[in-house]
Amino acid sequence: MLSTTEKTGLRICSLVPENEARLKEAARILYEGFNECWPGSYPNLESAMEEVRASLGEGRISRVAVTPGGELWGWISAAVQYKGHVWELHPLVVKEQFRRQGIGRALVEDLARQVKERGGLTIWLGTDDETNMTSLGGVELFPGVLDHLTNIQNLHEHPFGFYQKVGFEIIGVMPDANGLGKPDIYMGMPVR
Numbered sequence: 116m117l118s119t120t121e122k123t124g125l126r127i128c129s130l131v132p133e134n135e136a137r138l139k140e141a142a143r144i145l146y147e148g149f150n151e152c153w154p155g156s157y158p159n160l161e162s163a164m165e166e167v168r169a170s171l172g173e174g175r176i177s178r179v180a181v182t183p184g185g186e187l188w189g190w191i192s193a194a195v196q197y198k199g200h201v202w203e204l205h206p207l208v209v210k211e212q213f214r215r216q217g218i219g220r221a222l223v224e225d226l227a228r229q230v231k232e233r234g235g236l237t238i239w240l241g242t243d244d245e246t247n248m249t250s251l252g253g254v255e256l257f258p259g260v261l262d263h264l265t266n267i268q269n270l271h272e273h274p275f276g277f278y279q280k281v282g283f284e285i286i287g288v289m290p291d292a293n294g295l296g297k298p299d300i301y302m303g304m305p306v307r
């Protein structure tokens with residue numbers, strides 16, 4: 116069976132500072148993609164653009180999925196940690212009308228290859244639940260945080276379900292990370 120990237124001719128390549136138009140496209144899909152579930156995380160296009168520019172710095176990986184016509188459909192970035200053994204994935208976004216076609220998966224697989232080439236062993240990420248999309252949102256997690264975590268349910272298509280499908284597992288949670296009842300769910304995957 117053909118993969119999405121084969122079917123659409125999508126290419127995954129590095130985001131480079133010279134391509135200003137592409138940086139702006141990445142900022143736009145970030146701004147639009149995060150606003151729905153994480154209102155205020157990028158209050159305007161400028162703040163999204165700052166995130167995009169930061170992804171071009173030292174110790175970062177920044178990769179985009181681009182159509183043969185040059186349109187940007189997805190963006191993923193990661194930052195090195197723990198002396199290069201661990202990379203933190205942040206952010207990942209796929210343009211809304213092209214979701215559920217395997218592009219997010221292709222970007223994560225590409226990132227894993229990039230991390231492996233650099234000698235990394237683990238990719239981790241934090242995915243917030245600020246709008247009660249999971250059973251961890253809107254409840255008191257103490258005491259028995261790990262029991263809540265073991266019994267987590269995906270109530271409204273929170274992206275932790277996506278990450279599980281592409282190889283991550285839940286490795287922890289920070290209760291009230293974003294205010295009372297708004298935890299950050301930690302996930303990790305091995306790179307071998």
Ligand SMILES: CC(C)(COP(=O)(O)OP(=O)(O)OC[C@H]1O[C@@H](n2cnc3c(N)ncnc32)[C@H](O)[C@@H]1OP(=O)(O)O)[C@@H](O)C(=O)NCCC(=O)NCCS
Pocket residue numbers: 148149207208209210213214215216217218219220221241242243272273274275276277278280281
């Ligand atoms: C999360 C996101 C990157 C997924 O990208 P995508 O291109 O739609 O994902 P894919 O099509 O590669 O999906 C891979 C698998 O995960 C599943 N999946 C995708 N989104 C999901 C979700 N929200 N919940 C549960 N499963 C999901 C797909 O159905 C697919 O399953 P399959 O392999 O059984 O067919 C995309 O929805 C997005 O950009 N969302 C807004 C920003 C965001 O949430 N970023 C992550 C913040 S931590």
